[in-house]
Amino acid sequence: MKLQVLGTGCAKCKALYQNAQEAVAALGLGAEVEKVEDIRELARLGVMSTPSLAIDGKVRVSGKVASVDEIKKLLA
Amino acid sequence: MATETTTLTEESPLPTPHRWHRLQLGLAGLSSAAGWWLIYSHLQQAAAWVTYTAAALPRGTRLASAVEFFLFEVPKVLMLLTVVVFGVGILRTFFTPERSRVILAGKHAAAGNVLAACLGIVTPFCSCSAVPLFLGFVQSGVPLGVTFSFLVAAPMINEVAVVLLFGMLGLKVAAIYVGTGLLIAIMAGWTIGRLKMDRHLEPWVLELRGSLEAALEEERQDWGTRVGAGVTAVREIVGKVWLYVVLGIAVGAGIHGYVPTNALAGLMGKGSWWSVPLAVLLGVPMYSNAAGIVPVVQALLGKGAALGTSLAFMMAVIGLSLPELIILRRVLRPRLIGVFVGVVAVGIVLIGWLFNLLF
Numbered sequence: 547m548k549l550q551v552l553g554t555g556c557a558k559c560k561a562l563y564q565n566a567q568e569a570v571a572a573l574g575l576g577a578e579v580e581k582v583e584d585i586r587e588l589a590r591l592g593v594m595s596t597p598s599l600a601i602d603g604k605v606r607v608s609g610k611v612a613s614v615d616e617i618k619k620l621l622a
Numbered sequence: 623m624a625t626e627t628t629t630l631t632e633e634s635p636l637p638t639p640h641r642w643h644r645l646q647l648g649l650a651g652l653s654s655a656a657g658w659w660l661i662y663s664h665l666q667q668a669a670a671w672v673t674y675t676a677a678a679l680p681r682g683t684r685l686a687s688a689v690e691f692f693l694f695e696v697p698k699v700l701m702l703l704t705v706v707v708f709g710v711g712i713l714r715t716f717f718t719p720e721r722s723r724v725i726l727a728g729k730h731a732a733a734g735n736v737l738a739a740c741l742g743i744v745t746p747f748c749s750c751s752a753v754p755l756f757l758g759f760v761q762s763g764v765p766l767g768v769t770f771s772f773l774v775a776a777p778m779i780n781e782v783a784v785v786l787l788f789g790m791l792g793l794k795v796a797a798i799y800v801g802t803g804l805l806i807a808i809m810a811g812w813t814i815g816r817l818k819m820d821r822h823l824e825p826w827v828l829e830l831r832g833s834l835e836a837a838l839e840e841e842r843q844d845w846g847t848r849v850g851a852g853v854t855a856v857r858e859i860v861g862k863v864w865l866y867v868v869l870g871i872a873v874g875a876g877i878h879g880y881v882p883t884n885a886l887a888g889l890m891g892k893g894s895w896w897s898v899p900l901a902v903l904l905g906v907p908m909y910s911n912a913a914g915i916v917p918v919v920q921a922l923l924g925k926g927a928a929l930g931t932s933l934a935f936m937m938a939v940i941g942l943s944l945p946e947l948i949i950l951r952r953v954l955r956p957r958l959i960g961v962f963v964g965v966v967a968v969g970i971v972l973i974g975w976l977f978n979l980l981f
Contacts, residue, residue, distance in 0.1 A: 556750040585753050585952060589830055594719040594758035596751045608720065609751070610854070 547577040547621075552588050552605075553597035559583075561611045562597040569617035577621070647849055662701055669694035688879030695871045699789040703782065703867070704860055710744065710781040711855025715848045717744045719755055722772070727762045731815050734768035739807035742775030743800075749946050756953055760823070763832040767815015774966055775807035778941035782863060783912035790874075790920045798977070799933060806937070806969040813965050822958035863913040870917030877921035890927035897931045898974035902967050905938025909946075915939050929981045934974030942966055 549566050553559030563581050570577045582588065591600055595609030599617065606620050669690050673679050679686035722741040729737060745755075752773070759769040779800055788796035820828065890897045919932045947959055954962070 554750045554753065556748070559750075585757065586826065588754050589757040589761060592720075592758065592761070594723065594751070594754050595746075596748075596754055608718065609746075610851075 547575060548602055549577055549579045550591075550600040550603075551579065551581045551597060552591065552593045552600060553581075553583065554585065554588075555583050556596070558611050559597040562599060562607075565612060565614045566599060566617055568614045569621060572614065573618055573621055575621065644845060647845060658701060658705065662698070665698050665701075666694055684879040688875040691878050692871055692875040695790065695875070696868055699786060699867055699871065700860070700864060702785050702789045703863070704856055706781050706785040707859045708852040708856050711852035711859075712848050713744055714746060714855070715843055715851045717741060719745055719751075719758065723758050723762045723764065726759065726764045726768055726772070729768060730765060731767055731812055734765060735771040735808045735811045735815070738764075738768045738771035738811060739775040739804050742772040742807060743779045743804070745772070745776050747776035747780065749943070749949055752946055752949055753953055756950070757827065757830060760827060761830050761833050765815055766820055766823070767811045767813075769811075770814045770962065771807045771811025773962075774810050774941065775804065777943070777946065778807070778937055779803040780912060780940075782859065783916065783936075783940060786867070786912060786916035787919075790871075790916060791923065795929070795933075798929075799936075802933070802973045802977075803937065803941075806941075806966065806973060810962075810965045810969050814961060817961065819958050819961060822955045822961075824953050824955060827953045863911060866911065866913040867917070870914055874917040874921045874924075878924055881921075881925050884926040890922065890931045895975065895978075897928070898934050898978065899971050901931050901935035902938040902971050902974065905935045906942045906963065906967060907944050908939045909943035910939050912940050928978045930974040930977030930979075933977060934970050937970045937973075938967065941970070 549570065551559060551563040551566055553562070559581070563579070566579050570579055588596075588598075591598075591603070591605055593600075593605060593608070597607075597611060598605055598609060599607035599612060599620075601620060607616070612620075672693055673686055673690040674681060677689070679689060722738075722745060725741065726734060726738055755776075756769060756773065759772065760766075784796050784800060787799050890901070915936050919936050922932045922935075923929065942963055947963065950959060950962075
């Protein structure tokens with residue numbers, strides 16, 4: 547399972563990245579959490595507002611800092 | 623029994639902070655609205671009481687005038703801001719950028735420009751998502767001019783600016799701002815579209831045109847989530863902006879109480895036509911969020927600056943900013959950026975002149 551935090555590097559993106567890592571750790575998943583800042587990659591995934599979160603290549607959270615709980619629910 | 627156990631576990635989950643039952647929402651909404659109105663309608667009296675009774679400041683003095691102004695305006699504006707940001711936060715759950723992109727995909731000039739400008743108003747704009755937003759539109763085959771109408775309207779006409787203008791300068795000024803802002807967004811986008819500057823996009827961006835295979839699936843949202851979005855918006859936006867509002871009003875209060883009434887009439891008044899282009903020239907590279915600039919505008923107006931000049935200044939400051947342009951450089955070639963800035967700046971100057979003439 548691969549999580550990608552998509553954003554161009556502002557504070558909200560960092561917050562989402564932290565929340566994603568926490569969620570993965572809390573659930574004990576061996577998932578990889580990657581931070582993607584390249585705008586071409588963002589465009590390829592169809593991301594229009596940042597920060598966004600993609601799970602296994604599909605965007606599940608768009609434009610907001612999802613809480614650790616919200617991310618856990620998506621991973622379940 | 624087996625069925626009973628299953629039914630029990632299928633009951634609605636305990637409400638997490640952002641998912642509330644409809645009844646709770648309704649009750650919370652009604653009582654908040656009532657409480658809000660109760661406080662809001664008594665703000666002026668409260669300010670006067672604190673100034674003249676509690677602090678016993680003598681009437682008619684500049685200090686008393688400034689203090690009363692401050693004590694009235696700060697809670698008033700913050701309360702308005704909270705309500706409107708909440709409402710717009712919920713509205714935005716209905717008009718996401720992804721949906722805007724779908725709506726605008728087939729549209730051509732004129733109708734497309736108008737629609738894009740309107741959608742830009744309800745779309746949040748943060749400089750960091752300017753580029754993904756732009757690219758997303760390009761990918762869906764939204765025409766360049768239409769995309770620019772969106773890009774001009776989004777930062778310029780945001781709810782913070784409108785609320786502050788309404789709260790501090792009245793409905794007329796707020797309405798004028800929105801109306802002329804829309805006009806500028808539409809005309810600028812239409813003009814850029816007519817100039818056919820697609821070649822001036824960075825090459826890799828051109829390749830992306832129309833390349834979006836499928837629209838992102840939109841997750842269905844219930845009212846609990848939508849209200850949650852409104853609450854988050856208040857926390858984030860009001861939380862970020864309240865200090866600027868307080869400081870700005872403090873400055874405004876000082877000017878209100880202490881600067882002679884027509885101090886600026888010569889420099890920024892209706893007579894000096896050159897003040898409009900100058901205001902725009904000063905404003906373009908400056909960046910402030912709306913919360914910081916409106917109190918300044920109010921102060922300027924109060925001291926004799928003409929309406930057109932003041933609004934032009936405000937639009938130039940929040941509509942175009944150096945950080946935004948630097949970020950857009952990643953997708954637009956210099957000439958297109960130049961045209962973008964030029965067209966919008968000229969539009970703002972024209973509006974400024976028009977208003978100085980009319981008002």
